[in-house]
Amino acid sequence: MAVVSGEALENLATENRLFPPSESFARQANAQPAMYEEAAADREAFWARQASELQWSQPWTNVLDWTDAPVSKWFVGGKLNVSVNCVDRHVAAGIGDRVAIYFEGEPGDTQTITYKDLLDSVSQAANALTELNVRPGDRVAIYMPLIPEAIIAMLACARIGAAHSVVFGGFSAEALRSRIEDAAASLVITADGGFRKGNMFGLKSAVDEAVKDTPTVKNVLVVRRTGQDVAWNSGLDIWWHDIVGKQSTTHAPESFDSEHPLFILYTSGTTGKPKGILHTTGGYLTQAAYTHKNVFDLKPETDVYWCTADVGWITGHSYVTYGPLANGATQVIYEGTPDTPHQGRWWEIIAKYGVTILYTAPTAIRTFMKWGDHLPQAHDLLSLRLLGSVGEPINPEAWMWYREVIGGNNCPIVDTWWQTETGSIMISPLPGVTATKPGSAMGPIPGISAEIFDDAGKPVGLGSGGYLVLTQPWPGMLRGIWGDMDRYRENYWSRFKNTYFAGDGAKWDTDGAIWLLGRVDDVMNISGHRISTTEVESALVSHPTVAEAAVVGASDDTTGQGIVAFVILRAGSVDGPGVAQELRAHVAKEIGAIARPRQILIVAELPKTRSGKIMRRLLRDVAENRTLGDVTTLADPTIMNLISSGLSNSSSDDD
Numbered sequence: 044m045a046v047v048s049g050e051a052l053e054n055l056a057t058e059n060r061l062f063p064p065s066e067s068f069a070r071q072a073n074a075q076p077a078m079y080e081e082a083a084a085d086r087e088a089f090w091a092r093q094a095s096e097l098q099w100s101q102p103w104t105n106v107l108d109w110t111d112a113p114v115s116k117w118f119v120g121g122k123l124n125v126s127v128n129c130v131d132r133h134v135a136a137g138i139g140d141r142v143a144i145y146f147e148g149e150p151g152d153t154q155t156i157t158y159k160d161l162l163d164s165v166s167q168a169a170n171a172l173t174e175l176n177v178r179p180g181d182r183v184a185i186y187m188p189l190i191p192e193a194i195i196a197m198l199a200c201a202r203i204g205a206a207h208s209v210v211f212g213g214f215s216a217e218a219l220r221s222r223i224e225d226a227a228a229s230l231v232i233t234a235d236g237g238f239r240k241g242n243m244f245g246l247k248s249a250v251d252e253a254v255k256d257t258p259t260v261k262n263v264l265v266v267r268r269t270g271q272d273v274a275w276n277s278g279l280d281i282w283w284h285d286i287v288g289k290q291s292t293t294h295a296p297e298s299f300d301s302e303h304p305l306f307i308l309y310t311s312g313t314t315g316k317p318k319g320i321l322h323t324t325g326g327y328l329t330q331a332a333y334t335h336k337n338v339f340d341l342k343p344e345t346d347v348y349w350c351t352a353d354v355g356w357i358t359g360h361s362y363v364t365y366g367p368l369a370n371g372a373t374q375v376i377y378e379g380t381p382d383t384p385h386q387g388r389w390w391e392i393i394a395k396y397g398v399t400i401l402y403t404a405p406t407a408i409r410t411f412m413k414w415g416d417h418l419p420q421a422h423d424l425l426s427l428r429l430l431g432s433v434g435e436p437i438n439p440e441a442w443m444w445y446r447e448v449i450g451g452n453n454c455p456i457v458d459t460w461w462q463t464e465t466g467s468i469m470i471s472p473l474p475g476v477t478a479t480k481p482g483s484a485m486g487p488i489p490g491i492s493a494e495i496f497d498d499a500g501k502p503v504g505l506g507s508g509g510y511l512v513l514t515q516p517w518p519g520m521l522r523g524i525w526g527d528m529d530r531y532r533e534n535y536w537s538r539f540k541n542t543y544f545a546g547d548g549a550k551w552d553t554d555g556a557i558w559l560l561g562r563v564d565d566v567m568n569i570s571g572h573r574i575s576t577t578e579v580e581s582a583l584v585s586h587p588t589v590a591e592a593a594v595v596g597a598s599d600d601t602t603g604q605g606i607v608a609f610v611i612l613r614a615g616s617v618d619g620p621g622v623a624q625e626l627r628a629h630v631a632k633e634i635g636a637i638a639r640p641r642q643i644l645i646v647a648e649l650p651k652t653r654s655g656k657i658m659r660r661l662l663r664d665v666a667e668n669r670t671l672g673d674v675t676t677l678a679d680p681t682i683m684n685l686i687s688s689g690l691s692n693s694s695s696d697d698d
């Protein structure tokens with residue numbers, strides 16, 4: 044029987060605490076309790092009301108068409124332009140002088156960009172893309188640091204109806220190449236490089252490597268960010284400042300169908316090949332704007348909002364680019380890492396700009412806890428009025444620390460559950476309405492229907508756990524996997540009938556609050572980033588010394604999970620001191636630094652069932668130093684002894 048530790052008991056006590064909204068917050072909140080009933084009474088009418096807050100050039104005739112399930116159509120027949128909604132309409136409404144973006148570069152350079160400035164830049168960029176023959180329906184890869192041009196590039200694509208595919212700047216040339224190839228992108232927008240941890244890193248060099256093998260790419264558009272030397276292919280490469288700078292600042296936008304593709308964003312699935320998640324126009328923008336307004340309680344006239352995500356992730360799409368700009372928000376973006384040039388950089392930024400709403404990830408919060416309270420306490424954080432969390436379950440201790448040390452016990456916390464596939468927030472408290480429990484995402488927001496199913500597809504009921512599912516279509520849902528609709532049906536819609544399977548475990552507590560329990564598939568969550576075990580395994584076996592590899596996500600105090608790889612070397616390869624180091628570097632080169640294993644263990648055998656399936660559960664037990672679980676289904680039950688006993692003298696490394 045498991046022994047309940049003192050720490051677990053303390054968690055239990057914290058988990059059961061309830062924080063009702065303060066009266067003063069509730070009085071001014073955008074969200075209202077009645078929204079739950081309104082949405083439940085008529086979901087489609089509710090979503091239509093949210094959609095009508097956007098500017099449509101042609102109204103829709105039908106809110107939802109679900110006849111082609113699991114592919115939904117929302118606001119059928121409606122037409123709009125996303126960039127007009129995010130930029131032009133604010134200028135037209137007379138708020139062109141409002142700051143849209145405060146940019147803070149890592150080296151300390153800054154820019155203040157108003158909505159009018161943004162309109163000029165997006166128009167110029169749209170004209171440049173048109174000059175480069177980018178047409179509606181084309182795909183554009185964006186591989187950039189977090190600088191204003193990244194957002195401008197996304198909006199310019201949206202403006203001319205080209206689908207962008209943003210690839211996180213931390214991904215390798217190979218990861219970029221495979222994504223360009225899968226989407227058959229005709230243009231890549233990049234920068235010479237960016238600043239990170241006080242150094243310059245290169246991006247253009249990775250693009251050069253990637254586009255050698257991607258004949259669909261006709262041009263590479265390069266922003267000069269760092270001034271570092273770059274190789275130049277005059278047949279392909281064009282400086283952003285040369286072609287964008289000379290364009291007119293006016294651009295007449297075309298309207299696109301509500302179901303016109305807006306973007307593709309690749310995310311890890313359970314196979315080695317990332318999935319290109321497809322999002323479209325009207326429904327996506329409706330839900331991004333609605334959630335941004337109500338979950339973050341945005342008051343565009345007075346708030347200074349800061350979401351710390353990079354535009355390479357879905358959070359950066361929905362809550363840096365589209366949600367905040369659709370709502371006319373003033374926001375901060377920061378290029379660098381939290382510890383450059385010192386560990387108080389974030390708190391300094393909050394004090395400098397008077398940030399009122401902060402949205403970040405549990406990994407960051409736990410890192411700050413480790414660094415010490417004195418860092419945030421050295422800065423004036425009194426401007427903060429709401430805190431958000433996303434990307435992984437937030438443990439109750441981190442939640443309490445966030446509330447007390449960052450929020451001064453005075454800010455509601457919204458723990459927001461959602462996915463690349465859902466497009467926008469799905470499960471979250473509503474600030475000013477929901478009483479929150481530390482560590483719980485509470486419940487589906489108005490307009491969203493979630494359930495927890497058992498193996499047989501029956502709701503588990505209060506007090507029990509199972510699989511998180513979504514039982515009704517929603518406007519921001521993915522419309523498929525780019526180029527692989529069978530995989531879309533198989534992945535999300537085959538496990539339970541007519542129900543979206545999220546891949547997360549969850550439980551209801553006895554009060555009806557939802558607790559997310561992490562992934563139930565072979566997807567790891569490293570610092571809030573999804574990486575599949577198979578992807579890392581494929582990278583490892585592509586190294587000439589590796590015969591076989593098995594990868595697990597082991598729990599990690601800071602990053603949530605850490606990657607631990609068990610590797611069998613090929614006959615003739617010797618396990619020397621540099622082997623683990625070299626394999627870690629190899630994975631970073633194949634996928635990107637975020638996928639570099641925390642630890643590599645060289646073993647003689649892997650635990651397999653009689654049908655040859657690797658039993659990762661047992662490897663996880665080893666990686667987490669636990670007593671082994673049931674080994675009776677192993678083809679050779681003695682293997683685990685061999686692995687465990689061999690570990691003490693194997694190559695491992697956790698720098």
Ligand code: WTA
Pocket residue numbers: 310356357358432433434435436437458459460461462463464484545546547559560561562568571572573
């Ligand atoms: C996890 C990020 C617990 C979950 C927006 C999900 C969370 C995956 C939470 C999606 C949360 C995200 N609590 N788990 N508040 N938010 N997750 O696609 O496992 O990068 O399936 O989207 O992150 O990751 P993705």
